[in-house]
Amino acid sequence: MKTKTSVFALVVLLSIIPINVAADEGQHIRIVTSFSILEDLVTELGGSRADIINLVGRNSDAHIYQPKPSDAVAIADADLVIMNGLGFEGWITRLMENNGYSNKRLIASQGVKTLISDNEVDPHAWQSFRNIKIYIDNITQALIEIAPQYNHEFVRRNEVLTRKVKLLEQDLSQKIGAIPESQRVVVTSHDAFSYLGREFNIQFIAPVGFNTDSEPTASDVAKLIDQIKSQGIKALFVENISDHRLLKQIASETAVTIGGNLYSDALSEDKGPAATYLDMMRYNIESISATLTATTKTKAHNYRS
Numbered sequence: 001m002k003t004k005t006s007v008f009a010l011v012v013l014l015s016i017i018p019i020n021v022a023a024d025e026g027q028h029i030r031i032v033t034s035f036s037i038l039e040d041l042v043t044e045l046g047g048s049r050a051d052i053i054n055l056v057g058r059n060s061d062a063h064i065y066q067p068k069p070s071d072a073v074a075i076a077d078a079d080l081v082i083m084n085g086l087g088f089e090g091w092i093t094r095l096m097e098n099n100g101y102s103n104k105r106l107i108a109s110q111g112v113k114t115l116i117s118d119n120e121v122d123p124h125a126w127q128s129f130r131n132i133k134i135y136i137d138n139i140t141q142a143l144i145e146i147a148p149q150y151n152h153e154f155v156r157r158n159e160v161l162t163r164k165v166k167l168l169e170q171d172l173s174q175k176i177g178a179i180p181e182s183q184r185v186v187v188t189s190h191d192a193f194s195y196l197g198r199e200f201n202i203q204f205i206a207p208v209g210f211n212t213d214s215e216p217t218a219s220d221v222a223k224l225i226d227q228i229k230s231q232g233i234k235a236l237f238v239e240n241i242s243d244h245r246l247l248k249q250i251a252s253e254t255a256v257t258i259g260g261n262l263y264s265d266a267l268s269e270d271k272g273p274a275a276t277y278l279d280m281m282r283y284n285i286e287s288i289s290a291t292l293t294a295t296t297k298t299k300a301h302n303y304r305s
């Protein structure tokens with residue numbers, strides 16, 4: 001009788017142990033990210049430990065996003081919600097409050113040196129290598145707080161990504177460094193690149209401000225057209241998240257060719273040129289650099305002839 005009980009206990013025990021081990025190995029942190037750039041960073045930093053649901057997809061505009069019922073469900077189930085902050089995606093704060101979300105939340109931009117214009121904070125802080133290192137550290141810290149048992153893995157992933165950021169920054173600084181500062185003027189659809197401009201001494205001008213929900217007046221557009229003509233600006237770019245009609249109109253009225261597409265507030269599709277944060281930064285800066293180099297050469301040629 002005694003033996004039977006022991007065997008039964010052992011069978012029960014054996015049937016329980018593998019399940020517990022499997023559950024521990026497969027433990028995932030359920031994370032909601034507000035937009036595609038954060039999704040990419042968290043994928044890099046969390047690896048297989050992060051189970052991510054991202055709300056605003058690739059090539060989509062987070063400024064004017066309308067949450068779906070499934071977003072509220074994702075937030076209700078999350079261990080961690082990560083957002084940009086700085087007024088970029090106010091809808092996610094409302095979504096958390098309306099659904100009584102009480103688990104951990106992280107404002108990825110906390111601690112960055114913000115840019116302020118007309119008493120408004122520029123939310124596009126990710127367009128800066130200096131800032132993105134702060135985002136990366138903030139995300140790593142939040143992951144460690146939730147799952148300290150994976151501390152070493154998160155620290156290693158942080159080091160790998162930080163090193164890649166640093167190398168890319170050096171490479172792109174050299175490329176931009178070859179262009180005279182006086183030539184570094186770029187027109188884009190909305191005011192999303194001031195942080196990049198501060199870091200690389202590029203002047204960005206846009207007909208639309210920080211938020212894409214406003215429309216420029218006819219007189220604003222006319223002023224911009226005059227400025228492009230009088231300064232001889234030759235670098236005009238559309239953005240992946242914006243309507244291209246206004247920039248096309250400006251291009252046609254100034255006879256400046258559109259230099260291509262810049263990725264401002266969202267990554268490209270997986271197979272596109274800005275599929276990751278690092279790809280986005282490389283693609284944007286190399287596109288700007290190529291256009292400015294070409295126009296600088298044209299100007300020098302015109303001067304000589």
Ligand SMILES: [Zn+2]
Pocket residue numbers: 063124190191192210211212264265
């Ligand atoms: Zn924006």
